[in-house]
Amino acid sequence: MNVTKTASAKIILLGEHSVVYGQPAIAVPVTALRASAKFVSGSTGTGLRIVAPDVEGLDLYIASLETADVSNPFVAAIRLFLSHFQIALPDATVELRSQIPIASGLGSGAALTTALLRALADVVRVSIDPSVLNNMVYEIEKLFHGTPSGIDNTVIVYERPVYFVRSQPIEQLVIGKPFRLVIGDTGVSASTKVAVSDVRKLYDSDQTEFSGLFDEIGSLVIAGRGAIEHGDEVRLGSIMDQNHELLQQLTVSSPELDNLVVTARRAGALGAKMSGGGRGGNMIALVAEPLAQSVMNALLESGAVRIYETVVGKD
Ligand code: MEV
Numbered sequence: 001m002n003v004t005k006t007a008s009a010k011i012i013l014l015g016e017h018s019v020v021y022g023q024p025a026i027a028v029p030v031t032a033l034r035a036s037a038k039f040v041s042g043s044t045g046t047g048l049r050i051v052a053p054d055v056e057g058l059d060l061y062i063a064s065l066e067t068a069d070v071s072n073p074f075v076a077a078i079r080l081f082l083s084h085f086q087i088a089l090p091d092a093t094v095e096l097r098s099q100i101p102i103a104s105g106l107g108s109g110a111a112l113t114t115a116l117l118r119a120l121a122d123v124v125r126v127s128i129d130p131s132v133l134n135n136m137v138y139e140i141e142k143l144f145h146g147t148p149s150g151i152d153n154t155v156i157v158y159e160r161p162v163y164f165v166r167s168q169p170i171e172q173l174v175i176g177k178p179f180r181l182v183i184g185d186t187g188v189s190a191s192t193k194v195a196v197s198d199v200r201k202l203y204d205s206d207q208t209e210f211s212g213l214f215d216e217i218g219s220l221v222i223a224g225r226g227a228i229e230h231g232d233e234v235r236l237g238s239i240m241d242q243n244h245e246l247l248q249q250l251t252v253s254s255p256e257l258d259n260l261v262v263t264a265r266r267a268g269a270l271g272a273k274m275s276g277g278g279r280g281g282n283m284i285a286l287v288a289e290p291l292a293q294s295v296m297n298a299l300l301e302s303g304a305v306r307i308y309e310t311v312v313g314k315d
Pocket of ligand 1: 018105150151152196276
């Protein structure tokens with residue numbers, strides 16, 4: 001039996017980092033960029049082989065759940081899933097593939113885990129509720145990525161725009177008018193875990209100052225939600241610009257990100273900011289359709305190694 005399942009990338013529109021401290025954030029799926037998991041059953045004889053050519057050529061074999069090396073996130077995810085449902089290890093090979101660059105703020109890890117568990121559920125014939133899947137992917141994120149807020153797994157598992165507040169029920173984002181984002185990759189890989197832990201050190205060094213900064217970002221996110229609901233792109237663009245400045249103050253931007261953000265604005269974007277953990281990875285720009293191509297060209301000329309485009313709320 002062959003089973004293939006996929007999961008999308010994500011991008012944070014507003015509110016990264018402060019979301020870890022209970023402030024709201026907005027994230028959207030990037031549905032054109034996907035990770036996939038393909039199971040071929042009965043292929044190894046006695047266990048589960050995982051191959052992931054796009055993840056540092058990973059190739060490992062699980063002979064038994066008891067002895068499995070759970071220092072690998074995919075192995076940990078498989079064990080968590082099978083123990084939860086009390087199911088034996090299937091005899092199969094799973095191939096993980098991803099179009100989502102790793103360590104770039106696009107949620108490649110959560111997307112791979114989501115695709116893997118969706119496919120595993122099919123192979124062992126279990127119907128998995130999205131909220132259970134979301135909890136499992138979050139557990140893996142926690143094991144391997146420090147103190148995540150849960151926004152990445154949530155937007156990826158539900159594959160829809162979300163207004164997210166940590167530990168609260170997910171709120172669907174109402175999109176008054178579809179809007180277009182251009183995503184520019186600095187090509188610098190950066191660890192979200194390190195950026196999140198550096199922000200934690202800053203916060204511990206001056207809780208009053210940084211709580212104030214997180215509150216400011218939270219207010220921008222609430223205003224951004226209103227702008228999205230009312231289809232007010234000009235206001236949303238200005239809010240993105242302001243959010244970028246506050247992220248600079250949190251020390252999570254970088255010269256490469258700042259350069260692409262300024263480039264996008266000069267080329268006519270309505271607003272631009274870094275996105276995700278920062279220090280590298282991706283930035284996003286809000287663009288009106290007629291200017292999308294010139295913003296993308298400008299980003300490539302200014303050093304972006306990859307660009308993507310996504311329209312939020314078109315379906
Ligand atoms: C990472 O995509 C977003 C951060 O806010 C971390 C998190 O929410 O877990 C930087």
